[in-house]
Amino acid sequence: MSLTKERIGAAPQAGMSRAEQNVEKRRLRGKAKAPEMRGRGRGAAGGRVRLNADTIPILKRLFAYLGSGYMGMFVLAVVLMAVDALLTVRITLFIRELIDEYIKPILLMDQPYFGDLLKALIRTGIMAFFVAVTVFTNALLMRKISQGVIRKIRLEMFSKLQKLPVSYFDTHPYGDIMSRFTNDVDSMRQVLSQSIPQVLSSVVTIISVFVAMISLSLPLTGIVMVFVVLTYFLAIAIGGKSAAFFKQRQSALGEMNAFIEETMNGQKAVKVFCHEDEAEAEFGILNRTLREKTTSANIYGSIIGPVMANLGNVQYVVVAVFGGWLAISGRAGLSLGDIAAFLTLSRSFNRPVSQISQQINSVVMALAGAGRVFALMDEKPEIDEGQTVLVPVEEKDGALSECTSRTGSWAWKKADGELIPLRGDVRFEDVDFSYVPDKQILYDIKLYAKPGQKIAFVGSTGAGKTTITNLLNRFYELQDGRILYDGLDIKDIKKDDLRRSLGMVLQDVNLFTGTIADNIRYGRPDATDEEVVAAAKLANAHSFIEKLPEGYDTVISGTGSQLSQGQCQLLSIARCAVADPPVMILDEATSSVDTRTESLIQSAMDGIMGGRTTLVIAHRLSTVMNANAIMVLENGHIIERGDHDDLLEQKGRYYQLYTGNAASE
Ligand SMILES: Nc1ncnc2c1ncn2[C@@H]1O[C@H](COP(=O)(O)OP(=O)(O)OP(=O)(O)O)[C@@H](O)[C@H]1O
Ligand SMILES: [Mg+2]
Structure with a gap:
């Protein structure tokens, strides 16, 4: 990554327009992020693909x-290819008999008899029919x-994606992951459905035609071989050039797509800052590059055909002249x-030879895509060595026993079968954490939240508030210290069960395409309609949902663009409420909503906090005043703790934040 910095930070070349400089930065950044396809590249043009x-x-x-599941079909396909090639040769040889x-x-003959000829033609016709059938099959x-x-x-890719740790997504741009699913997978499909069969069928054709030619005439075969060698090297040379440009075309396309996506996402920012002309200029450059690369790739691509065809014609003439001479002079016994x-x-010999040399290029290019796909599949999944699971329980005569159906009461079941009631007691013990090595974010965090307590985190932006909640969820692994949940180390709890017991309203709301009810039910798929409505009421979302054209059945898109930001937040609170978890994490969004919505969100949060342990991250201090304890974070340290009154008395950071004197500090 230091490479990225160096390159991005490199002084722009003199004489470049701003748009050109931006494009250059984009290009260098892309290069540093997505390592070049492995291959012995040569020179700046990327060299040949091998x-x-x-x-x-x-x-x-x-x-x-x-091999896994399709071997039978594949073998059958190869056999059919061989049959097809042999029959084709047989049909070609028919001209000699004819x-x-x-x-x-x-x-x-004085009186020509066509009967035998007719029979032979029918035989050949049947063979041709079989060829057609095999080709189709x-x-x-x-x-x-x-x-x-x-x-x-x-x-496999998608299921792997679900198992990857959150940190994978921090370091891999979404566009890059998306292109593995689309472009790279598609190039693999092409290799499987076109290149591999074509190479195999070409090999079979070459062998069978070669044998047939040798059986007809050795000297003439010699001439053809000379042309084959020529064809092969020409195809490789031209094809290699085309492939190199093709590779550049793909990356130019990627850059252009990324730019379009970015501009569309940031459309409002573009308009507000009047960057339309600049964006268009940048797009113009990217577009021109794409045109140049595509044109070059196509030129070389389209040269191959005519060059091969003409070479074939020359070979035809040479073989015809030499063969005619051999036949007339009666030397080789040729009829x-x-x-x-x-x-x-x-x-029919030249075609498969040039086909193979062309296909090898596309195979190698597609293998680069396959490499990226397999790299995703080989990523290390999230580690989960937890054995303790969450089970529904019922209490009889003061003793807990496990049930098969939902009872509303839950307990942790340890590996040895011991049941520990789920209460929602959370403790951080001397927790240190860093996202990336050598850049510590949290230092020595100690805190406890007893069941039902509300613990609030305040502090300036980037202080590490969201990070603390990410750790409780085990989105990231601790470097040092431990987190206890109902007395259990969270590392010993199965991740799914841990997360199920924690309700989370994230700082950025994520909704999914579907109805409003579906989105609320995301928190608990088996929730009844009544439970969904109850959760929406608790979250103060019911009244706005009712006003939507189709109420709970209104379909919203994943971006939630039809809803206001405040409404999206209320929905995500309802989604959390329906799951009815014992511990809630509320990460208040920094986005400014109007005061009415703010108080709605506020009372929604208070509504679902009742009786639960709650960790609240608040930007508005009004949210946290009634908390049992408030932690003031600064650069990853808890610098003050206590309830609202204690903290005000301390006249420290919280006091400054509360009284608005922070700026004058
Ligand atoms: N995924 C990540 N990878 C690396 N560093 C990160 C990551 N997420 C956050 N950080 C860094 O960790 C620090 C704490 O971030 P965090 O999101 O916890 O702050 P915060 O207190 O929640 O801020 P805000 O009030 O703006 O939400 C910041 O310096 C941030 O740059
Ligand atoms: Mg945050």
Whole structure:
């Protein structure tokens, strides 16, 4: 990352416009973030793309997917390809029979007899029909296999995504993860459904045509081989150039997409700061780069076809002249039919050779995508060695016993079967924490919240308030110290159960596409309609929901853009309330809402706090005045603690915050 800083911080080159400088920064940043595709790149243009030691394991892994569940189909497809190639050669050779065994004798007959010729034609027609059937079946099979494999890969990716620690998302831009799901997966699909079958079928064709040519004439085969070597190297040279530009085109496309996304998200900021012209200028540059790279890639891509075709024509002429000479001079014992058949065969020999050399480029490029997909799959999942689980219980004669259905009472069940009632007692003991090594965020945090207590955190922005709650949820692992929950170290509690017992209203509200009721029910999928409404009432959300066109059935989008910020917050409080957790974490959003909504949110929070242990992070001190204890945080240290009156008496930081003297400090 230090590389990023150096590059970003590098002095812009003289003579560059501001838009050009921005584009350059963007490009360098992207490069530092997304390491270049591994391959022996050459020069600034990225060089040729090649198969190397890094790509082989990826290819093997891709094949392993074929092996799991699709091997039978894949083998069948390969067999069909072989049948197809052999039949095609057989049909090509028919021209020899046609000339030597049917047409020539017929020409010599007084009364031509066409019966045998007709039979032979029907036989060949049937073979051609079979070829068509195998080609069709093959295409069908390969589509089925590739779609099946890709479906499996996507599923594995998504399920991996759910298991990754929060820190993964801190360090990987969403756009990058998204492009693994879309672009990279798609390139894998193309390899599976097109490149691999084409290479395999080309190999089979080459072998069978080669054998057939040798059986017809060794010297003529020699001539063809010279042309094959030429074709191969030309295709590799041109294809390599095209692939290098193709790679650049992909990254130019990525940059442009990222820019469009950013501009759309920040549309209001763009307008407010009148950056329209600048944004357009920047877009213009990105767009031009994309055009240049695409044009270059396409030029080289489209040269291949004509070059190969012309080379094929030259070869055709050379073989025809040389073959004709051999036949006329009677040296190689070649008949007219042999030469006609050979010429046709030689034509179908060049195509697969250039196809292979072209496909190898796209295979390697797709393997780069596959590498990124597999890298995501290989990420270390969140560690969860917790054994203690949350179970519903009932109390009979003063003793707890586990139940199978929800009772409203819960207990922690340790690995040895011991049941500890869920009370909501939270203790931090000497907790130290840093997100990244060498940059400590929290120092020696000690605090306790007894069941039902309200503990508040206040402090300037960046002090570490949200971080404390992230630790209780085990979004991140502690460096030192421990957190106890009902006397249990949270490391010993299964993460799912720990989180289930903690209600959380996050600082940034996340809603999902669906109805209002669905969004509230996100907190507890089996909540009844009555429970959903009750939760909404508790969260003061009921009255605005009722005014929506379809009430609880109103569909909202994931961004919640149809709702006001305050309404989104009320919904997220309702979502928390429906889960009815013993411990609540409320991270008040800094966004300014109007005073009426503020008091609504305030009373909603108070409403659901009743009887629960609550950790409240507040930016408005009115929220925390009634807390049992208030922790004042500064640079990761708790610098003051006590209730509102104590803190005011101390005349310290809290006093300054409360009386608004902070600025004059
Ligand atoms: N995911 C992260 N990776 C690295 N550093 C982080 C991360 N999240 C927060 N930080 C850093 O940790 C420090 C504390 O951040 P935190 O979000 O806990 O502050 P906060 O007190 O909640 O602030 P605010 O009042 O603005 O919400 C900040 O310096 C921040 O830059
Ligand atoms: Mg915060």
